[in-house]
Amino acid sequence: MKTLKTETRGRVALLTLNRPEALNALNSELMGELREAMATYGTDDRIGAIVLTGSEKAFAAGADIKEMQPRDYVGAYVEDLFEGWSAVASMRKPLIAAVSGYALGGGCELAMMCDFIIAADTAKFGQPEITLGIIPGMGGSQRLTRAVGKAKAMDMCLTGRMMDAAEAERSGLVSRVVPAADLIATAMAAAEKIAGFSMPATMMIKESVNLVDETGLAEGLRFERRLFHSLFATEDQKEGMAAFIEKRKASFKHR
């Protein structure tokens, strides 16, 4: 692939956005390649978790402004511009964003499509679309508001200011902040740990947590309980609990 580097380490796929000349600006070629990678690893039994990262300077500086500038309304509407990124949001296997440097506009939105974000202490998040005369178009107004609440989301989207890693962690946008030099190792270790668990269980956790944004509490609790019940049909539940009782490490079959 031209704009995406892919490698696998054990049961983890590491995807690296690779347009250094444009600070990993998200163009249609990159979207196509990332969609392809999601389809490949999403159906590969040997892969249990995915890490998505960029460069030291930029996770991604947003949608590609040069590609977007000449677009017109009819073309954008008919093509449903940016709908293609939903392949990332709908990935069923755990997906961690490892963010160093700029995560702006579509870059911040892409990171928020992942299940959680681990940030380097150099990370800077922002939704600067307002400075271009537009608004977020890959989910920023929705996912950022759910992540950090109305006050901060309004502040970020209306002023276009950036948030540093410490503020992002305080606000609940990122799950942990680590020194830049430890970013990939930390994200890969988290992914490796997840990939060692029972895959149906990790997938159900994603499904259940993600339902929070779409449903009320009573329905969400019922859904979680039904998924919970269904796991008693798996050998991994028997193995996981037997391993605890026998004081040994579980060896899950459905990985």
Ligand code: CAA
């Ligand atoms: N699109 C296209 N090219 C971009 C880009 C983008 N989003 N961001 C950076 N680049 C390019 C620059 O044009 C420059 O290319 P040239 O060398 O050919 O001039 C190269 O990457 C390096 O960038 P800078 O020279 O600007 O680097 P810097 O260190 O001085 O500044 C920055 C870094 C503050 C991130 C600055 O590049 C910047 O503000 N980028 C744009 C950020 C932005 O507005 N993102 C939102 C895009 S809209 C969007 O994402 C809509 C959506 O919701 C989906």
